[in-house]
Amino acid sequence: MKKSILLASFLAVSSLSVNAAEIKFVCYQDSNECDVLQQMSSIWEDSTGNSVNFEVVGYDVVRDQLENQLEAGSAPDVARVTNLGGLNQYYLDLTPYVDSAAWEKNYGATLPWYRKPSGDNGIYGWQTQLTVTGPYVNVTMFEDAGVDMPEEGATWDDWADALRVVKSELGLTAGLAMDRTAHRWAGPAFSYGAKFHENGVPILVDQGFRDFAETFVGWHAEGLMPAEGWPAGAGTAYKNAAPLFLDGTVAMHMSGSWMLNNYDTNITDFEWKVVPIPCGTGGCGAMPGGSGIVAFNSSKHPEVAASFIDFMSQAGKAGYFAANTRNITAHQGLQKAGIDYPGVSQRVSAGLSTFAANAGKAAESTPQAYWFQGYNKNFAIYGIVPDYITKAITGEMSLDDALTAIDADVAAKIAE
Amino acid sequence: MFESLLNLNSWFLFFTLYLLIGFILSKDVYGFLPKLMSSIGWPIEFTQKLFGTKSLPYLFLFPNILIFGLFTFLPLFMNFGFSVTDGTSINFVSRDFSGLDNLARITQEVQIDTGGINVENDKFNAAMYDTFVFVILQVPIMILIALFTAIVLNREIIGRGFWRAVFFYPVMLSPVVVAFLWTLILKRQGMLSQTLIDWNWISEPIQWLMDPSWTMFWSIFVYTWAHMGFYMLILLAGLQSIPRDLYEAAQMDGTSERRVFWRITLPLLMPILLVVTVLSLIKAVQAFEELYALQVGWVSLVSYIVENAGIRGQKTFFGLGIAAMASLIVASILIILSLLQFYLTRRQVKL
Numbered sequence: 001m002k003k004s005i006l007l008a009s010f011l012a013v014s015s016l017s018v019n020a021a022e023i024k025f026v027c028y029q030d031s032n033e034c035d036v037l038q039q040m041s042s043i044w045e046d047s048t049g050n051s052v053n054f055e056v057v058g059y060d061v062v063r064d065q066l067e068n069q070l071e072a073g074s075a076p077d078v079a080r081v082t083n084l085g086g087l088n089q090y091y092l093d094l095t096p097y098v099d100s101a102a103w104e105k106n107y108g109a110t111l112p113w114y115r116k117p118s119g120d121n122g123i124y125g126w127q128t129q130l131t132v133t134g135p136y137v138n139v140t141m142f143e144d145a146g147v148d149m150p151e152e153g154a155t156w157d158d159w160a161d162a163l164r165v166v167k168s169e170l171g172l173t174a175g176l177a178m179d180r181t182a183h184r185w186a187g188p189a190f191s192y193g194a195k196f197h198e199n200g201v202p203i204l205v206d207q208g209f210r211d212f213a214e215t216f217v218g219w220h221a222e223g224l225m226p227a228e229g230w231p232a233g234a235g236t237a238y239k240n241a242a243p244l245f246l247d248g249t250v251a252m253h254m255s256g257s258w259m260l261n262n263y264d265t266n267i268t269d270f271e272w273k274v275v276p277i278p279c280g281t282g283g284c285g286a287m288p289g290g291s292g293i294v295a296f297n298s299s300k301h302p303e304v305a306a307s308f309i310d311f312m313s314q315a316g317k318a319g320y321f322a323a324n325t326r327n328i329t330a331h332q333g334l335q336k337a338g339i340d341y342p343g344v345s346q347r348v349s350a351g352l353s354t355f356a357a358n359a360g361k362a363a364e365s366t367p368q369a370y371w372f373q374g375y376n377k378n379f380a381i382y383g384i385v386p387d388y389i390t391k392a393i394t395g396e397m398s399l400d401d402a403l404t405a406i407d408a409d410v411a412a413k414i415a416e
Numbered sequence: 417m418f419e420s421l422l423n424l425n426s427w428f429l430f431f432t433l434y435l436l437i438g439f440i441l442s443k444d445v446y447g448f449l450p451k452l453m454s455s456i457g458w459p460i461e462f463t464q465k466l467f468g469t470k471s472l473p474y475l476f477l478f479p480n481i482l483i484f485g486l487f488t489f490l491p492l493f494m495n496f497g498f499s500v501t502d503g504t505s506i507n508f509v510s511r512d513f514s515g516l517d518n519l520a521r522i523t524q525e526v527q528i529d530t531g532g533i534n535v536e537n538d539k540f541n542a543a544m545y546d547t548f549v550f551v552i553l554q555v556p557i558m559i560l561i562a563l564f565t566a567i568v569l570n571r572e573i574i575g576r577g578f579w580r581a582v583f584f585y586p587v588m589l590s591p592v593v594v595a596f597l598w599t600l601i602l603k604r605q606g607m608l609s610q611t612l613i614d615w616n617w618i619s620e621p622i623q624w625l626m627d628p629s630w631t632m633f634w635s636i637f638v639y640t641w642a643h644m645g646f647y648m649l650i651l652l653a654g655l656q657s658i659p660r661d662l663y664e665a666a667q668m669d670g671t672s673e674r675r676v677f678w679r680i681t682l683p684l685l686m687p688i689l690l691v692v693t694v695l696s697l698i699k700a701v702q703a704f705e706e707l708y709a710l711q712v713g714w715v716s717l718v719s720y721i722v723e724n725a726g727i728r729g730q731k732t733f734f735g736l737g738i739a740a741m742a743s744l745i746v747a748s749i750l751i752i753l754s755l756l757q758f759y760l761t762r763r764q765v766k767l
Binding site: 064067068071072173226227228231232233234235236237380394395396404405407408409411412413415 | 504505506507521527529530532533534535536538603604605621623625626627628711712713714715719723726727731732733734735
């Protein structure tokens with residue numbers, strides 16, 4: 001009997017060691033996302049005997065190098081990505097390995113972002129978090145300047161007026177900064193009435209787009225927006241404007257929900273808060289988005305990779321992730337039930353609510369935001385817009401020429 | 417710990433075995449020292465016996481050729497391949513042959529895929545024009561300053577060694593460090609703007625690196641500052657190779673300093689000056705690192721290539737092909753400049 005037990009134990013251990021696999025996970029983090037994922041993955045590792053080799057990298061690596069790795073056949077098994085639709089051809093379809101009905105129920109709103117443009121019902125990734133663009137405001141500056149903040153429903157023009165006063169009262173370099181990418185630019189452009197597409201075909205420059213472009217160039221010309229922002233980048237380069245908000249150069253930063261944790265940790269010398277997304281004639285535009293965890297079809301352990309993602313996407317874990325990274329969950333059940341964010345400051349809690357409300361407003365008043373997020377070549381457009389708008393700001397091109405060039409360049413970039 | 421790392425016992429065993437093989441193979445060699453040398457160098461002697469003396473140099477060159485081929489020639493051919501194909505992939509199997517379409521995309525007024533305005537042509541032309549302006553201004557300015565500095569530092573001045581080190585020092589700095597240092601000075605709230613405001617020379621701070629009126633000036637200034645030391649050193653070596661007796665003879669004849677410079681120094685320095693000119697021309701056409709890190713307000717040819725190649729952000733279907741075609745055009749310019757350098761160097765040797 002003893003011998004049989006020993007033999008059975010030996011066989012069990014051997015089978016575990018034979019089946020156990022290690023998957024490589026390339027993870028980037030804005031704040032502590034990968035640290036939290038690592039904590040969560042240890043439970044999966046203990047329960048399955050498999051292991052996850054985390055490689056925590058900068059966002060640039062995922063943005064600029066991952067696709068080359070995928071093409072060269074040296075891709076990881078799993079990665080955390082933001083270019084959701086753009087890398088579709090490399091994704092592993094999780095459908096055979098997961099409960100499709102449960103995924104559709106819990107993540108049905110975001111699953112299309114990962115799919116091919118048409119006729120694709122695959123399940124490719126777990127949307128770890130929803131992000132929404134929106135402005136952060138330096139409350140201390142408004143108080144010091146004696147300026148009342150515009151109320152919810154105020155337009156971008158109202159905010160510009162208020163920021164002009166804050167700037168002049170406090171002698172600031174500028175009032176408003178925006179990250180240099182069309183991802184941040186799109187929300188205000190939607191508010192001014194830009195449609196961005198017609199029947200799924202990108203048509204960027206319409207009257208709304210032109211109106212906001214004129215306003216945006218004007219804000220730079222009058223000094224409301226800083227020369228260190230958009231004009232300080234050449235070509236399609238992305239530029240983060242957070243340092244300008246952190247060092248008090250500006251009183252408002254048009255960024256997004258992913259900066260909450262960062263600002264909560266790093267801003268200690270002034271009060272700040274997230275304000276409702278400003279509106280306009282076209283609605284109250286904010287860009288939804290976020291990042292997700294996908295597995296790649298080159299993985300040698302597709303079943304293990306799929307099992308890992310499936311495990312992490314379940315309500316309990318998704319809730320833990322959202323709560324501990326101070327993010328908005330994409331899990332539709334949790335969205336209804338609400339997430340309890342333990343130990344978060346009042347401003348983070350309020351910020352999360354404001355961003356969630358921004359996402360709702362955008363869905364109602366500017367649905368083109370959701371189309372743009374799901375468009376699989378949106379990353380090319382993110383770079384083209386700043387390239388030419390910057391030239392209009394610096395006077396290298398007239399605004400008319402810049403807008404004509406944007407249309408022509410987008411058409412050429414998406415022609416295949 | 418170290419013993420386990422180096423595994424001394426194993427090394428000793430291998431070395432003994434190595435010597436033993438050498439000892440057996442050198443059985444025809446007599447005398448202790450020749451036998452010991454043959455035992456140590458047996459792989460060379462054995463290879464020589466196997467392939468003959470004529471093939472031996474090629475055998476030694478093989479590793480270098482292999483590395484050179486893999487990392488220089490293979491990318492060269494791949495680049496040519498990219499320039500005549502379309503697609504986002506770097507794998508040729510997934511790319512479509514497109515002939516000279518990419519050349520048309522960067523040179524024609526009409527976009528061949530959409531029939532609309534071709535902005536790629538404008539971007540490429542702008543990069544060519546701006547790079548041309550940069551090269552035409554930067555090279556003569558840098559050579560004149562390098563020549564002047566070399567002449568001054570060739571004289572018997574106090575602390576000559578120190579000054580030579582000071583002028584050469586920027587060459588040793590990484591381009592990113594150079595850019596970082598100058599960004600601190602030239603950004604809007606940087607030292608330069610603040611100083612000029614304090615002196616009431618300007619009322620508003622200026623973003624020197626991005627301002628269209630200033631970006632080229634500061635690009636040339638910083639690039640010259642960073643590279644001038646290298647060319648100064650070559651010119652200094654050239655100045656020191658001019659025979660002293662020529663100067664002594666001129667001095668005895670009472671020739672003026674200016675005449676000595678125009679009639680002795682410059683003519684004898686001319687071959688080196690020409691080589692320096694061509695070298696700096698090539699380097700200026702390739703300018704990228706400092707300009708990229710400085711985030712200047714214009715796009716150089718190399719930046720244009722990097723921008724299109726899909727190295728940053730999402731790749732586009734034609735981007736890599738366009739970048740490869742543009743790089744072939746840059747390569748053609750560099751080949752012409754290199755041939756010029758080759759010709760001048762040969763001419764110098766003959767002189």
